Amino acid sequence: xxxxxxxxxxxxxxxxxxxxxxxxxxxxxxxxxxxxxxxxxxxxxxxxxxxxxxxxxxxxxxxxxxxxxxxxxxxxxxxxxxxxxxxxxxxxxxxxxxxxxxxxxxxxxxxxxxxxxxxxxxx
Amino acid sequence: xxxxxxxxxxxxxxxxxxxxxxxxxxxxxxxxxxxxxxxxxxxxxxxxxxxxxxxxxxxxxxxxxxxxxxxxxxxxxxxxxxxxxxxxxxxxxxxxxxxxxxxxxxxx
Numbered sequence: 001x002x003x004x005x006x007x008x009x010x011x012x013x014x015x016x017x018x019x020x021x022x023x024x025x026x027x028x029x030x031x032x033x034x035x036x037x038x039x040x041x042x043x044x045x046x047x048x049x050x051x052x053x054x055x056x057x058x059x060x061x062x063x064x065x066x067x068x069x070x071x072x073x074x075x076x077x078x079x080x081x082x083x084x085x086x087x088x089x090x091x092x093x094x095x096x097x098x099x100x101x102x103x104x105x106x107x108x109x110x111x112x113x114x115x116x117x118x119x120x121x122x123x
Numbered sequence: 124x125x126x127x128x129x130x131x132x133x134x135x136x137x138x139x140x141x142x143x144x145x146x147x148x149x150x151x152x153x154x155x156x157x158x159x160x161x162x163x164x165x166x167x168x169x170x171x172x173x174x175x176x177x178x179x180x181x182x183x184x185x186x187x188x189x190x191x192x193x194x195x196x197x198x199x200x201x202x203x204x205x206x207x208x209x210x211x212x213x214x215x216x217x218x219x220x221x222x223x224x225x226x227x228x229x230x231x
Contacts, residue, residue: 044210044222044223045167045210045212045222047219047221047222058216061124061219062219094167101214102154105155107155107215109169110159110167111172113166114166115165
């Protein structure tokens with residue numbers, strides 16, 4: 001059974017870069033899409049972006065200028081970087097597998113989630 | 124972006140009640156909709172995808188229906204473990220995957 005685990009610093013200073021890693025266990029990262037989603041305190045879910053195991057990406061336009069998602073198939077990991085963070089980036093960050101459904105357009109839903117990691121932006 | 128509006132935002136119900144949550148899309152999305160359940164301090168859990176397909180392992184008291192712009196999640200007989208927040212999500216990633224604002228189901 002595939003499991004995901006987020007890791008990274010819980011505190012980041014304003015204007016710095018937030019960096020998180022998601023480790024995939026119990027299955028291969030190959031053949032799937034992998035996503036990041038965040039949830040500010042007391043609020044709803046926001047999709048950040050996804051990456052295919054081959055390295056192709058798609059980002060939320062609202063965050064695209066500050067976000068980079070990378071994959072390392074040798075380590076069965078993918079990662080998230082958000083640059084120039086502000087307090088508005090304080091949230092629980094989840095990694096998830098984005099399962100493909102449908103064609104024209106292709107649809108994606110998240111069928112396996114990590115437990116989430118809290119990132120606070122504060123000086 | 125495709126906007127999703129859930130109603131109600133908050134729902135108070137009793138064990139055994141039939142509960143219906145609505146998700147309306149700002150434009151037609153066919154059957155490109157999923158539903159998730161989230162309990163406090165936990166990650167969301169996939170319940171339904173493709174508007175009406177039950178994810179493996181999810182109890183049959185959960186069902187989804189709808190297409191185009193209006194969708195519903197129904198819990199046929201509310202159980203104590205069903206008290207949670209529910210989110211809909213549209214599956215088209217261009218320009219962005221989006222979620223509804225959530226519906227919190229609490230004990231009456």
